[in-house]
Amino acid sequence: MEDRVRVMVVGGGGREHALVWRLLRSPSVTHLVATTPNPGFPERVHVDPASEIEAIVAVARRHEVDLVVVGPEAPLAAGLADAVEEAGFPCFGPRAAAAALETSKAFAKEIMRAAGVPTATALVVDPTDPAQLLAAEERCRRGRVVLKADGLAAGKGVVVCREGEEALEALRTMSRFGEAAARVLLEDLLEGPEVSLFALSDGERTIALPSAQDHKTLLDGGRGPNTGGMGAYAPCPLVDRQTAGAWVQQLHQPVVEELARRGTPFRGVLFAGLMLTEDGPRVLEYNVRFGDPECQALMALWEDDPVPWLLGAARGMLPNGEPVFAEGSACCVVLASAGYPETPRKGVPIPRGEEPEGVVVFHAGTAVDPQGRLVTAGGRVLGITGRGADLEEARCRAYAALPSWAFEGEQHRTDIGGGAR
Ligand SMILES: Nc1ncnc2c1ncn2[C@@H]1O[C@H](COP(=O)(O)OP(=O)(O)O)[C@@H](O)[C@H]1O
Numbered sequence: 251m252e253d254r255v256r257v258m259v260v261g262g263g264g265r266e267h268a269l270v271w272r273l274l275r276s277p278s279v280t281h282l283v284a285t286t287p288n289p290g291f292p293e294r295v296h297v298d299p300a301s302e303i304e305a306i307v308a309v310a311r312r313h314e315v316d317l318v319v320v321g322p323e324a325p326l327a328a329g330l331a332d333a334v335e336e337a338g339f340p341c342f343g344p345r346a347a348a349a350a351l352e353t354s355k356a357f358a359k360e361i362m363r364a365a366g367v368p369t370a371t372a373l374v375v376d377p378t379d380p381a382q383l384l385a386a387e388e389r390c391r392r393g394r395v396v397l398k399a400d401g402l403a404a405g406k407g408v409v410v411c412r413e414g415e416e417a418l419e420a421l422r423t424m425s426r427f428g429e430a431a432a433r434v435l436l437e438d439l440l441e442g443p444e445v446s447l448f449a450l451s452d453g454e455r456t457i458a459l460p461s462a463q464d465h466k467t468l469l470d471g472g473r474g475p476n477t478g479g480m481g482a483y484a485p486c487p488l489v490d491r492q493t494a495g496a497w498v499q500q501l502h503q504p505v506v507e508e509l510a511r512r513g514t515p516f517r518g519v520l521f522a523g524l525m526l527t528e529d530g531p532r533v534l535e536y537n538v539r540f541g542d543p544e545c546q547a548l549m550a551l552w553e554d555d556p557v558p559w560l561l562g563a564a565r566g567m568l569p570n571g572e573p574v575f576a577e578g579s580a581c582c583v584v585l586a587s588a589g590y591p592e593t594p595r596k597g598v599p600i601p602r603g604e605e606p607e608g609v610v611v612f613h614a615g616t617a618v619d620p621q622g623r624l625v626t627a628g629g630r631v632l633g634i635t636g637r638g639a640d641l642e643e644a645r646c647r648a649y650a651a652l653p654s655w656a657f658e659g660e661q662h663r664t665d666i667g668g669g670a671r
């Protein structure tokens with residue numbers, strides 16, 4: 251059956267375009283249906299729009315799929331994998347109980363403690379409880395503390411504080427995150443480069459994928475406001491394939507085992523955000539899906555058929571061995587709209603540029619307007635992804651293709667794949 255697989259992809263951003271692009275190159279995929287339209291999807295993709303869980307499950311039934319691949323975290327947190335599996339379809343992406351690793355930083359911290367995973371020491375408080383608030387203020391005054399809202403806060407719920415005063419101020423204003431800040435974590439401040447490390451998991455075992463690094467700030471050199479990610483590259487030279495394998499056994503595998511012990515197995519891709527401290531790697535957070543735009547770089551490098559791996563993870567039986575990735579590097583440079591991240595400008599025409607050898611362009615926020623023109627439709631618009639024998643070649647290819655896609659007011663970083671994050 252593995253040589254004839256019907257796949258459904260949920261999500262329609264740059265990450266999902268990369269997944270679709272890679273899946274369509276698999277000799278096993280005979281039918282691919284997507285529930286969110288994306289103008290970058292090739293014609294072979296059947297688009298059957300659905301956003302509610304029940305409607306998405308109905309698409310899986312209608313297209314008689316063998317595998318559901320979920321890109322974003324929100325539907326997983328809402329229980330999409332639970333519904334998909336209960337309807338009898340294997341799902342790449344965890345059920346809500348395991349997706350809590352991403353939706354609750356306090357839960358993730360508790361699992362890490364139970365599993366013995368190295369992470370920053372944290373105090374978890376309910377700020378409405380006077381005694382706990384007092385303890386939190388006490389911790390703030392000592393400085394070098396990172397305040398985190400427990401729940402999803404659109405990547406804005408974390409404040410890194412060196413001084414006691416700014417920590418106290420951050421604590422006072424945490425309530426702006428509403429329900430997400432019903433609990434607050436106060437973590438010891440760590441230092442070092444950051445790396446993304448991904449592992450496929452079938453609920454019992456884990457297999458490492460190449461490491462990656464993303465660039466979160468809008469401007470070069472780590473300046474400007476934070477964004478969803480302005481670019482990424484893989485692998486990260488600080489973490490080679492062998493190190494990635496060893497770290498996944500130390501940082502991902504125990505968490506997968508702890509979740510299995512609790513009866514909530516994790517099937518899908520477990521993404522650890524790491525800080526490489528002088529004392530070794532520390533987990534800053536887990537995400538329960540591929541990173542966007544790290545996924546674009548990883549898919550550009552994936553060489554063997556990804557279907558047995560994704561299907562194996564979803565079915566609870568990962569194959570033996572390791573997936574094969576190209577020796578070289580990939581580098582994804584994001585073109586963002588004018589006004590991003592505050593007020594991205596929509597409806598700006600995008601020239602249909604070039605995709606020369608070694609370059610693939612993923613659509614993240616594009617649309618086709620009534621006149622049939624490709625236009626901007628979101629903050630992050632395109633991910634120009636170069637592949638090469640090494641990082642320098644991958645970077646050069648991406649940046650060489652970029653001008654042909656440049657639209658009015660477009661913003662991009664010029665240092666993706668360079669040292670500064
Ligand atoms: N303990 C820590 N020490 C130093 N910096 C941290 C720490 N925890 C998080 N950070 C910084 O804050 C960023 C966001 O934190 P993270 O836990 O990844 O939350 P989210 O991605 O949900 O905003 C990290 O990428 C890192 O730069």
Ligand SMILES: [Mg+2]
Pocket residue numbers: 523535
């Ligand atoms: Mg993060």
